[in-house]
Amino acid sequence: MYGITSYATYIPWLRLTPDTDGWPHSFQRSVANFDEDAITMGVAAGKLCLHKSDLSKIKALLFCSTSAPYAEKQNAAVIAAALNLPSHVLTVDLAGSIRSSTSAIYLALDMIQATPEESVLIISSDTRMGMARSPLDDSFGDGAAAILLGQEDPLAIIESKSSQTSILYDLWRDSSSSFVSQWEDRFVADNGVESLMIDSVQSILSAAKLDMSQIYKLAINAPNLRQANRIKRLLNATDSQLNTSLLELIGNTGCSMAIMELCLALDQISEKDQYICLSCYGDGVDSFLIKSTRAYNSRGKDMESTMLSINTGHPLSSYEEYATLKQLWETGESVRRPDTSPPSVPAIYREQTKNIHFQGGKCDHCGYVQYPAQKICVNCQEQHPSSVVNLSSARAILFTYSMDYLAGTTDVPLVICTINFDTGGRMLCVMTDRNIEDLHVNMPLEMSFRKISEHKGVTSYSWKAMPIRLEKGEQA
Amino acid sequence: MTGIRDRVAIVGMGCSKFGERWDSSAADLMIEAVNEAYTDSGLSSQDINAAWVGTASSFRTGQPVAEALKFNYIPITRVENACATATEAFRNAAYAVAAGIYDIVLAVGVEKLKDSGFSGLAIPEAPNSGVTPAAPPPSQFAMAATRYFHKYEIPFEDGKKTLADIAVKNHHNGSLNPRAHFQREIKQEQAMNAPMIAWPLGLYDCCGVSDGAAAAILTTPEIAKSMRSDYVLVKALGLSVGAFGMLRDDWDFTYFPETVHASQAAYNEAGITNPATEIDLAMVHDCFTITELIIYEDLGFSQRGKASQDVRNGKFTLEGDLPVNTDGGLKCFGHPVGASGIRMIYEVYQQLNGNAALRQLPKADIGLTHNLGGRPGSFTCSIGIFGSSDTG
Numbered sequence: 001m002y003g004i005t006s007y008a009t010y011i012p013w014l015r016l017t018p019d020t021d022g023w024p025h026s027f028q029r030s031v032a033n034f035d036e037d038a039i040t041m042g043v044a045a046g047k048l049c050l051h052k053s054d055l056s057k058i059k060a061l062l063f064c065s066t067s068a069p070y071a072e073k074q075n076a077a078v079i080a081a082a083l084n085l086p087s088h089v090l091t092v093d094l095a096g097s098i099r100s101s102t103s104a105i106y107l108a109l110d111m112i113q114a115t116p117e118e119s120v121l122i123i124s125s126d127t128r129m130g131m132a133r134s135p136l137d138d139s140f141g142d143g144a145a146a147i148l149l150g151q152e153d154p155l156a157i158i159e160s161k162s163s164q165t166s167i168l169y170d171l172w173r174d175s176s177s178s179f180v181s182q183w184e185d186r187f188v189a190d191n192g193v194e195s196l197m198i199d200s201v202q203s204i205l206s207a208a209k210l211d212m213s214q215i216y217k218l219a220i221n222a223p224n225l226r227q228a229n230r231i232k233r234l235l236n237a238t239d240s241q242l243n244t245s246l247l248e249l250i251g252n253t254g255c256s257m258a259i260m261e262l263c264l265a266l267d268q269i270s271e272k273d274q275y276i277c278l279s280c281y282g283d284g285v286d287s288f289l290i291k292s293t294r295a296y297n298s299r300g301k302d303m304e305s306t307m308l309s310i311n312t313g314h315p316l317s318s319y320e321e322y323a324t325l326k327q328l329w330e331t332g333e334s335v336r337r338p339d340t341s342p343p344s345v346p347a348i349y350r351e352q353t354k355n356i357h358f359q360g361g362k363c364d365h366c367g368y369v370q371y372p373a374q375k376i377c378v379n380c381q382e383q384h385p386s387s388v389v390n391l392s393s394a395r396a397i398l399f400t401y402s403m404d405y406l407a408g409t410t411d412v413p414l415v416i417c418t419i420n421f422d423t424g425g426r427m428l429c430v431m432t433d434r435n436i437e438d439l440h441v442n443m444p445l446e447m448s449f450r451k452i453s454e455h456k457g458v459t460s461y462s463w464k465a466m467p468i469r470l471e472k473g474e475q476a
Numbered sequence: 477m478t479g480i481r482d483r484v485a486i487v488g489m490g491c492s493k494f495g496e497r498w499d500s501s502a503a504d505l506m507i508e509a510v511n512e513a514y515t516d517s518g519l520s521s522q523d524i525n526a527a528w529v530g531t532a533s534s535f536r537t538g539q540p541v542a543e544a545l546k547f548n549y550i551p552i553t554r555v556e557n558a559c560a561t562a563t564e565a566f567r568n569a570a571y572a573v574a575a576g577i578y579d580i581v582l583a584v585g586v587e588k589l590k591d592s593g594f595s596g597l598a599i600p601e602a603p604n605s606g607v608t609p610a611a612p613p614p615s616q617f618a619m620a621a622t623r624y625f626h627k628y629e630i631p632f633e634d635g636k637k638t639l640a641d642i643a644v645k646n647h648h649n650g651s652l653n654p655r656a657h658f659q660r661e662i663k664q665e666q667a668m669n670a671p672m673i674a675w676p677l678g679l680y681d682c683c684g685v686s687d688g689a690a691a692a693i694l695t696t697p698e699i700a701k702s703m704r705s706d707y708v709l710v711k712a713l714g715l716s717v718g719a720f721g722m723l724r725d726d727w728d729f730t731y732f733p734e735t736v737h738a739s740q741a742a743y744n745e746a747g748i749t750n751p752a753t754e755i756d757l758a759m760v761h762d763c764f765t766i767t768e769l770i771i772y773e774d775l776g777f778s779q780r781g782k783a784s785q786d787v788r789n790g791k792f793t794l795e796g797d798l799p800v801n802t803d804g805g806l807k808c809f810g811h812p813v814g815a816s817g818i819r820m821i822y823e824v825y826q827q828l829n830g831n832a833a834l835r836q837l838p839k840a841d842i843g844l845t846h847n848l849g850g851r852p853g854s855f856t857c858s859i860g861i862f863g864s865s866d867t868g
Contacts, residue, residue, distance in 0.1 A: 343606030351605045370723045378723040400626070400729055402618030403675035406596065407610050413675065416615040418722070418729070418853075426725040428853075430609045441626045453606040460606030 002112050003154030003290070005119060007147045008048035009263045009306045010041050011250055013433040013469065014325075015313035022319030025138060027225065029251035031316060032127045032142035034325040034410045035432055035450040038065040039075050040461065041144035042125035043082040043449040045256075047392060049121070049146035050083060057150065059118035060090040060111060064100040064255045067126050068093060069459060071175060078461065079123060081356045082449045084390065098126070098171075098221065099282030101145075101255045106163060106286060108149045119150025126254030131179045132328045139224045140180075141251020145259035156266060156276065156292045162204050165284035168192050189227055193281040198234050200287040201279050208289055216274035216292075217265035218242045221257040221281055249310050262290070263306045271295045308470050314435065325410050342455040355462040358447070360425045361386030369424030394421045396445045396465060403436060419445055419465050433466045444468050479745045482868050483574040485700035485707040486692050488517025491822040494688035494810035495657040502534040502588040503544035505689035509815075510545055510584055513691040518703065524693070525578035526551040530565030530585040531814035532558060533599050541584065558849025559763065560715075561585060562817030563858035566692055567713045573694050580699070585819075586689035587812030597685055597813070613763065614674035614682055616851040621676050621766040623729040628781045636676065638784040639765035640667035643680040645793050646762060646801050650808025652834040657684045657810030681765040686810025690818035692825075697868060706829045707865050711842070714742030714859040721853025734857035735774035735846065742844075742859040743776075751776045752798060755861075756840045757827055759820035761848035762805040771846060772800070794835060802827060802835045817847035821860060828864040841867055 014031040016023045032041060042063060061083075063076035076091035085091075094100035101124035108120035125144035130136025149158075170188040173180045182188065197220060205211060218241050222228035225247050232242040246253075246260055253260055258280035265276045269292040279287040316322050323329050353359050354372040361373025363386050368379035371391060376383050396419040403413035415431035431439075432450055445465040453460045490512025492505045500508070506529075514520055529541045529552060538552030557564040562585030569583035592598035596612055625635040644664055650656040667680035700707035716737035721727045739751070748754045758775065762768035772783040777791075777798055786792065792800040803809050803823035806816060824843030826832045832840075841864050849856040 341601055341603060344603035347603060347605035351607070355605060355607045374723065378720050399725070400619040400623035402615045402622060402677070403672070404612065404615035404618075405672050405674065407612055407615060407674075409610065413672075414610065414615070416609060416611045416619065416674070418619055420725040424725060426722055428609060428611065428722055430611075441622065452609075455606065458606075462607040 001154065001157055002116065002149065002151035003157035003293070004266065005148045005150045005152055005154050006049050006053055007145070007263045007266055008045050009143065009145045009260050009309055010044035010048065011143045011309045011313070012036055012041065013312070013314050015315050016319070016322055017315040019315040020319060020322070021317060027248045028313070029138070030141040030143055030253070030313065031322055031325070033433060035452070035464065036127070036142070037069045037451060038067050038125040038127055038144070039069055039078050040449050040451060041127065041142065042079050042123040042146070045125065045144035045146040046079060046083045046121065046123050049148055051393065053148060055085055057117070057119050058085055058089050058121055059115060060092065060108070060120045061085060062092050062094055062104040062108060062120065062122045064094040064104050064122065064124040065126050066095060066098055066173070066254055067128050068095060078356070081352065082358070082392070082461070084357050084392070097282040098254045098257070099280050099284060099286055101259050102278065102280035102286035102288070103163070105149065105158070105288065106161060109158060109161065112149055112151065116151050119148055119152070122147050122149065122259070124256040124259050126256055128254045129179050129326065132323060136180055136182060139252050141253045143250060143253040143256050143260060145256040145263055147259060147262070154293055156269070156290045159289045159291050160204060160208055161286070161288045162200060163284065163286045164196070164200065166196060167283065189230065193223060193227060194231060194234065196285045197231060197279050197281050200285040201235060201277055204277065204287045204289055210275065212236050212241070214275060215241060215277050217268065217276045219258060219261035219265045219276055219278045221252070221261065222247065223252055246310065260306065267306045269295065312469050340453065340455065343453060343458050343460045345458065348460060355460070358390070358392045358463050360389040360391055360423070362389050362424070369421070371421070371425040371427050389423050389425065391421055391423065391425065392447055392449070392463065394423045394447065395468070396421045396447070398439070398441060398443045398445055398465070399426070400441060401431065401439060415439065417465055430464050431466060432464045433469070438467060480570060480574055480713050481711050481745055481747070482697060482709050484570045484694050484710040485697045486710070486821070486825055486862070487695050487700045487703050487707050488513040488519060488693035489691065489822050489825045490516060491655060491690040491819055492688050493655050494686045494812060494819070496590050497687035498590065500687065502531070502586050503540060505588065505687060506541065506544050506584055506586045506691070509689040509691040510582065513582070513693050517693045519580065519693060521545055521547055523580050524550060524582045525580055526572060527582040527584065528552070528565040528569045529554050530556065530561035530817070531587055532556055532561050534586060534588045534814065556814070557856045557858070559761065559811070559813050560817060560847040560849035560856045560858040561814040562690065562819070563845065563847040563860060564817070566818055566821060566860070567715065567858065569694050570710055570713060573696060580693065580695045582691060582693055583818060584689065584691040585815040585817060587814040588687050589685050589812060590687050595685065613851065614677055617764040617767055618674040618677045620729045620770060620852050624766065624770065625676070627728065627730050630784065632676065636668050637664065638769065638787050639681050640664045641787050642762070642765040642768050643667045643807060646805040646807035649794060649802050649835060650804025653804050653809065656804040656808045657686045658804070658808040677764055677766065683763050683806035684808065684810040686812050688810060688812035688815045688819065690815045690822050692818055692821060705865060708825050708828050709863045709865060709868050711861040711863045711867070712742035712745035712859070714738035714740070714745065715857070716741070717856045719854045727853065729852055730770065731780070732770060732774050732848070732852065732855055732857065734855035735771060735848065738857040738859045739775050739846070742861050746861040748861070754842060755798065755844050756842050757799045757802055757824065757837055758844040758846060759803065759805065759823050760800055760846040762801055762807050763811065763848070765807070767848065768800070768805070775844070775846065794837065799837055802832065802837065817845065817858060820845035820847060821862065824862050828862060
């Protein structure tokens with residue numbers, strides 16, 4: 001018996017909300033910060049998903065995105081390194097369609113069938129762009145979701161699956177464009193998402209001899225609120241079965257949307273044998289019938305609640321701020337800055353353990369923890385081997401900080417901080433996703449994988465500190 | 477170890493006007509400073525046996541010095557130790573004289589910063605992985621202020637007042653100095669209300685970024701005596717290089733161990749047991765006001781945590797018990813990185829010889845310079861102690 005053994009969502013902190021100057025809508029959308037992309041959000045979701053998992057059992061990482069930063073160079077490999085997955089793990093990028101996330105489930109099920117003792121991690125992440133002020137710009141949201149499939153004590157099992165392909169120019173983006181385009185939505189609704197999804201859901205239910213009333217939750221990637229409501233009506237589903245809060249509060253998160261809806265449904269499982277119907281549209285449709293194995297409470301409160309991550313956002317002050325961090329326009333600076341030198345690829349390669357794996361060292365002789373790991377210990381000042389200290393999930397306190405108003409970032413003021421890890425060790429880093437009013441010495445922090453610099457397509461990733469957003473087990 | 481005490485004398489010094497020297501190249505600035513040192517000493521380029529030049533980023537070798545000053549194939553070495561570069565040039569020159577290798581040598585420090593088109597400090601970096609936080613010096617030193625206020629439970633407003641008082645003092649001293657980059661007095665509230673650069677440090681908490689050069693001619697005390705009566709003796713040169721602050725989570729930013737180590741070594745070398753009473757004046761590395769506050773404690777001028785009190789009581793003003801940065805300091809004289817250390821020695825030299833004009837202190841026999849390179853957690857600290865010729 002195999003199925004979903006763990007899951008998590010990551011929704012970026014920033015939001016366009018009715019409180020945002022220049023945002024005319026009553027609904028909200030999530031916005032990836034200037035230092036986030038599909039890779040970093042994917043790492044955040046993956047980190048939460050794997051926090052209690054045995055990494056040695058993972059067979060593959062399937063990364064699904066239509067907005068991955070690299071067109072050539074594997075995005076999944078960067079994520080695997082940041083998650084400290086063993087190097088023998090198969091890493092795959094799936095792209096091209098927002099349906100790739102559920103197609104990944106299809107592939108993963110076959111892989112697990114071949115070697116049932118192993119598990120497959122699927123991470124979906126998107127930060128799609130619509131032209132400024134376009135309906136797509138309004139309805140898109142940013143975010144990532146991760147699920148771990150395997151046979152070790154699954155929370156829910158996948159009972160059946162179906163897939164079909166269709167060619168339709170409803171949404172597209174050619175490789176030279178930053179923005180997604182769409183055809184007129186009435187044609188698309190009639191011939192795309194609505195007809196295909198309704199047909200697919202009804203077929204999978206009837207094959208299982210179930211009717212809609214026996215389905216606890218529907219998890220679908222409706223493109224927007226209007227279409228979600230139409231699909232709900234056409235399927236005879238209730239408000240409780242088809243929750244639209246994700247669309248209202250976060251937006252359409254592309255590849256990760258169907259999986260996020262699944263996570264939201266799994267969060268609400270109240271007993272054994274409840275059915276979730278997952279259906280994901282995108283150049284065709286994939287549908288799955290998923291059945292819970294136990295009540296939510298019995299799986300423990302060690303997972304972060306999806307609803308809580310949806311609700312812990314911070315409104316951007318203005319649409320202008322959004323346009324700046326999304327680089328929808330070029331902004332000028334009053335200060336002329338020296339050109340930064342491009343990152344050195346050999347240095348990035350050499351510093352992988354420090355910057356990507358985010359490991360410090362504990363001196364085998366005196367036990368002193370230091371970041372980065374040192375060949376000669378700073379404490380006993382002798383040359384001894386050191387053992388690995390993983391810092392990506394470590395907590396830290398803010399030892400001291402400053403706020404730089406001239407350092408030339410979109411995130412003014414730049415919060416420069418010195419943090420002390422609870423494992424021991426210290427780091428000079430930038431704090432992201434912060435409210436400057438909340439900053440104080442000794443405030444608790446967690447670590448987040450982010451873009452640090454970009455130059456001619458070479459992105460240097462590493463870890464930043466951020467205030468703790470949500471505590472595990474907290475309920476929305 | 478015999479140490480450097482009373483083995484080397486300064487017989488001539490020069491210092492260019494510091495500031496935005498749009499019309500002057502690094503070569504022009506060096507010529508300005510070195511010409512003054514020649515005039516002061518009565519020597520010429522023909523008398524110099526060897527030279528050391530300090531510059532952080534204006535050029536890479538000794539050749540530009542030979543080209544500018546037309547030296548005839550003498551040994552010239554370029555040295556660099558971040559913001560403590562000039563003192564490093566002086567130190568190497570002094571040790572060469574003390575070792576008996578040369579009779580008369582030149583130490584010159586120079587920096588041409590304003591050609592970068594950037595109002596901050598533009599120092600090129602070696603190729604790297606691109607993950608080091610974009611944390612310019614103000615943000616790094618501001619972290620020391622945050623922690624200092626936290627540790628001693630100083631309310632933000634009070635802390636800002638103390639820092640403002642340091643800026644006010646240095647602006648006052650700078651206003652008496654025609655060579656200083658900034659020569660205007662400021663008021664406490666002006667400093668407190670200035671725009672933030674890196675919170676909690678505002679505009680007046682940060683030193684000037686300037687062009688400038690300074691030079692010293694060194695020789696043995698025996699030769700110095702034959703030249704003039706008012707030479708200045710090197711009493712001590714302490715240098716400490718540290719790098720542990722960001723690797724050790726128990727270092728707390730409220731003291732700089734490099735300053736403590738370098739000053740202790742220098743006090744021992746100079747035979748000073750109570751710096752607060754035995755030293756008449758000090759030029760310290762006030763790259764930021766918080767740095768000067770911490771330096772008071774690190775040098776033993778103030779007790780730990782009590783420097784704010786000493787600032788309030790005027791201890792470090794021209795009229796105080798221990799005047800600090802009588803020439804305006806980095807804050808107002810300006811900070812051409814590779815020149816600053818020798819500029820500090822220049823002011824001590826003028827004060828010891830009674831030539832400091834409006835800033836002249838009534839008693840100036842022993843002076844200290846403190847030159848700091850790097851950032852909190854990883855500094856190069858260079859201390860010099862100097863005495864008038866009758867202290868030999």
